[in-house]
Amino acid sequence: MSAAAAGGGPGPWGQAPVAPPGGDPGAIERALGAVVPERYDAYENLLRALAQGQVWMLLWHGTPGSPDAQYGNMDIGGHGYAPAVTSAEQLAASGWARAHEVISGQEIAAALFRTRWGLWLNPHAPGGGVGVPWADLRRVAVGLDRLPAGPLRISEPRLNAPQFYGLLEQQAVQTRPLRSLRQAWVQPALGEAYLAVGLDLYDNSPPSVEAARALVQRAAQLAPEGLAVSTVAMADEFDPVAMWMRANARPFFDRDTQFGHPQGAAPYPPYGYSPQSAPGPQPWPQQPWPGYPGR
Secondary structure, three states, X not given: OOHHHHOOOOOOOOOOOOOOOOOOXXXXXXXXXXXXXXXXXXXXXXXXXXXXXXXXXXXXXXXXXXXXXXXXXXXXXXXXXXXXXXXXXXXXXXXXOOOEEEEEHHHHHHHHHOOOOEEEEOOOOOOOOEEEOHHHHHHHHHOOOOOXXXXXXXXXXXXXXXXXXHHHHHHHHHOOOEEEXXXXXXXXXXXXXXXXXXXXXXXOOHHHHHHHHHHHHHHHOOOOOOOOEEEEEOOOOOOHHHHHHHHHOOOOXXXXXXXXXXXXXXXXXXXXXXXXOOOOOOOOOXXXXXXXXXX
């Protein structure tokens, strides 16, 4: 498939951002050549190279820096991707006749994941290239070490930890910004499995978030030996663990139910905001995560 054929029209995210070129395109190409199905370590190396390198974005319309500049788009299995190539040599090999733009991998990742669009590298290459879903672009933008490596296997926890849960629920009652707690057992593609605790807050100001995370950290001291515990903000509409919990996990602590407050009504003034300035409810889009693209 040629790059010209891959572009189905302008992407939905509007004007393309401009960033100065930098990085080593050779590193991305070397990592790309090593990606094969089920080799998650090789795919992780590709993400690392992308975070440190640059790509040549194919512009379907306009020129770099122009107000009407838009990237091309591809539809793969019902998911949107913006096509890109990994070097000037690959650009020439693709036969792309329209304009292009050189941008850092980290910046294009930050631009695309917020609209749930992925990045497809070298679609003209034999085999069709490799796609990076938006959830992995989020990791590139935020920091690969800060978010678990996908695809994630997420399920209900099966833990015998009465002291941990007892302290967690006891302190949850005393943490006024906390509406509810959910949980999930998360097995990353690379690394150890861990317990994720979803924090649903009446408001998401920094003091409220810090208070909720602190109570989980205190309770984690009574967790079974070797159990890793992490927190997930339920208000994060881009976090795949939060999306799974929203769709599949009932709260094991629910202040509204326990204390009889009307659904959605905060029993206390929000931390960090006056009642008039507190933010409203966050959206909860339930879109699927494409997962590992190299199959």
